[in-house]
Amino acid sequence: MPRHVVAMVDEIPAGERKLVKVAGREIGIFNVGGEFFAIGNRCPHEGASLCQGRIVGLVESDEPGSYQFSRRGELVRCPWHGWEFDIRTGKSYCDPRRTKVRSFDLTVETGGALVEGELRADTFPVAIEQQYVVIDV
Numbered sequence: 001m002p003r004h005v006v007a008m009v010d011e012i013p014a015g016e017r018k019l020v021k022v023a024g025r026e027i028g029i030f031n032v033g034g035e036f037f038a039i040g041n042r043c044p045h046e047g048a049s050l051c052q053g054r055i056v057g058l059v060e061s062d063e064p065g066s067y068q069f070s071r072r073g074e075l076v077r078c079p080w081h082g083w084e085f086d087i088r089t090g091k092s093y094c095d096p097r098r099t100k101v102r103s104f105d106l107t108v109e110t111g112g113a114l115v116e117g118e119l120r121a122d123t124f125p126v127a128i129e130q131q132y133v134v135i136d137v
């Protein structure tokens with residue numbers, strides 16, 4: 001599976017996202033408290049851009065007037081009709097078994113790990129000062 005460098009870690013602060021285009025697909029890269037996740041940008045309802053949605057938490061209620069708030073910053077709310085998706089898994093909260101956006105494997109790697117391959121040529125010392133977000137599509 002081809003790998004794609006999509007961003008430097010510093011480009012996407014905690015709580016933010018970046019829309020990238022990889023192999024013809026729009027993918028949202030989200031930083032949730034220092035962890036990175038990738039989900040498809042197209043909402044499965046009617047196609048809105050999820051990267052333009054608000055990043056929210058989970059509100060649950062057992063009875064009227066009582067609610068619990070948790071998972072701050074782990075869901076994205078579609079900007080058109082408000083469906084919410086778990087940024088970690090892509091699952092919808094209105095219908096998690098059937099409705100989800102695709103999630104993609106993503107890693108954070110040093111520049112040194114990216115340049116390592118099977119074939120070797122002359123090597124020269126290289127200073128690595130940044131980390132990159134890499135997606136497998």
Ligand code: FES
Nearest residue numbers: 043045046078081
């Ligand atoms: S297009 Fe996303 S909820 Fe309708």
